[in-house]
Amino acid sequence: MAETVGGFGVPHNPHFPLWVADGAPAAAEIERLYGGVAAHLRAARPDLLLVFTADHYNMFFETCVPIFAIGVAESAAGASDYPQLPRRVVPIAAGLARHLHAHTVRAGFDVGISQELELDHTVIALLAFLFPDDVPPIVPVFVNGLIPPLPSAQRCLAFGRAIAADGAPAAADRGPRERQLLARDRRAADQRDLAHGVPAPEWVDRVVGLLGAADVDRLVAEATEERLAEAGNAGGELLEWIAMLGTIPPARPAFLDVQPEFGHAYAAWPAP
Amino acid sequence: MSVYAVNKLCRRVVHEPELREALARDPDAALRAARPPLAEDEIAALLAGDVGRLSRMGANHFLLHQLGRWEVLGLDLPNYAERIRAAWR
Numbered sequence: 001m002a003e004t005v006g007g008f009g010v011p012h013n014p015h016f017p018l019w020v021a022d023g024a025p026a027a028a029e030i031e032r033l034y035g036g037v038a039a040h041l042r043a044a045r046p047d048l049l050l051v052f053t054a055d056h057y058n059m060f061f062e063t064c065v066p067i068f069a070i071g072v073a074e075s076a077a078g079a080s081d082y083p084q085l086p087r088r089v090v091p092i093a094a095g096l097a098r099h100l101h102a103h104t105v106r107a108g109f110d111v112g113i114s115q116e117l118e119l120d121h122t123v124i125a126l127l128a129f130l131f132p133d134d135v136p137p138i139v140p141v142f143v144n145g146l147i148p149p150l151p152s153a154q155r156c157l158a159f160g161r162a163i164a165a166d167g168a169p170a171a172a173d174r175g176p177r178e179r180q181l182l183a184r185d186r187r188a189a190d191q192r193d194l195a196h197g198v199p200a201p202e203w204v205d206r207v208v209g210l211l212g213a214a215d216v217d218r219l220v221a222e223a224t225e226e227r228l229a230e231a232g233n234a235g236g237e238l239l240e241w242i243a244m245l246g247t248i249p250p251a252r253p254a255f256l257d258v259q260p261e262f263g264h265a266y267a268a269w270p271a272p
Numbered sequence: 273m274s275v276y277a278v279n280k281l282c283r284r285v286v287h288e289p290e291l292r293e294a295l296a297r298d299p300d301a302a303l304r305a306a307r308p309p310l311a312e313d314e315i316a317a318l319l320a321g322d323v324g325r326l327s328r329m330g331a332n333h334f335l336l337h338q339l340g341r342w343e344v345l346g347l348d349l350p351n352y353a354e355r356i357r358a359a360w361r
């Protein structure tokens with residue numbers, strides 16, 4: 001039986017690893033914020049990471065744009081979209097990935113799979129901070145947070161809950177401690193990033209407030225497609241956070257901080 | 273006409289350095305060579321760097337931002353953002 005050792009949320013800003021490497025003015029704050037999450041993450045000693053993310057039109061575009069998808073290859077390299085980031089190969093817990101795919105389909109979710117994939121900056125950038133050297137095997141779980149129509153927040157929460165409800169039998173990839181980490185990448189609501197266009201700072205405040213209050217139901221109710229669209233050109237990425245929140249019991253985070261100028265949030269919900 | 277052609281062009285800008293070079297060298301020719309073909313009003317908006325208009329036509333914001341990221345068609349990230357905001361103000 002798998003054990004969920006926590007939920008963790010961080011941004012995947014592709015510039016941050018480069019800024020830190022270059023000693024940019026924001027480097028110290030970036031390292032402090034990622035470090036706050038990483039301390040909880042490493043203390044949880046995960047055997048693997050479920051990484052909820054949104055492909056940024058790099059893998060899913062011409063052929064198919066799935067609402068949900070799981071990467072089931074043995075490994076994947078990246079970043080496919082930012083050659084400036086040091087390229088790395090990330091192992092995938094392929095057996096568990098296929099198990100989760102079958103489980104969620106049988107639970108009523110229409111989930112695609114990708115059997116050959118590259119990872120984009122949405123995974124590679126955050127691993128530079130959380131696991132700069134060796135990374136546990138991951139299961140990349142893609143939620144369409146960018147290409148309308150988006151799945152509803154309710155649906156994403158239910159998807160996360162379906163994953164959590166998995167009996168997680170003796171999957172071949174499971175490590176000896178039988179721990180399962182539910183990691184997550186993403187910003188809370190994407191505004192005012194260098195890359196983004198229609199900021200809504202009050203939405204960042206609202207999201208962070210609801211996260212801090214453990215009011216997931218209210219967050220889901222307010223995260224309408226219209227609200228996410230108003231929040232910026234990647235505002236739908238909040239859906240990845242919501243799917244992740246479906247995998248853990250509602251609780252106040254042990255760590256929560258925000259970079260309002262970027263619309264980025266950092267949070268950790270280690271299991272008690 | 274479909275904004276898919278605009279979205280696809282933006283995506284290709286990320287992954288095809290030769291397209292970025294072609295857009296810098298002769299933007300009109302590069303846009304007319306795009307497949308699927310761009311409509312005339314899409315070409316006009318792209319040549320003008322009018323991402324606000326393209327946004328109003330239904331092109332994807334995130335993909336449009338790649339034009340600013342790669343600084344093609346007279347765009348950069350600040351003017352991309354300004355034009356998107358202005359279009360929806």
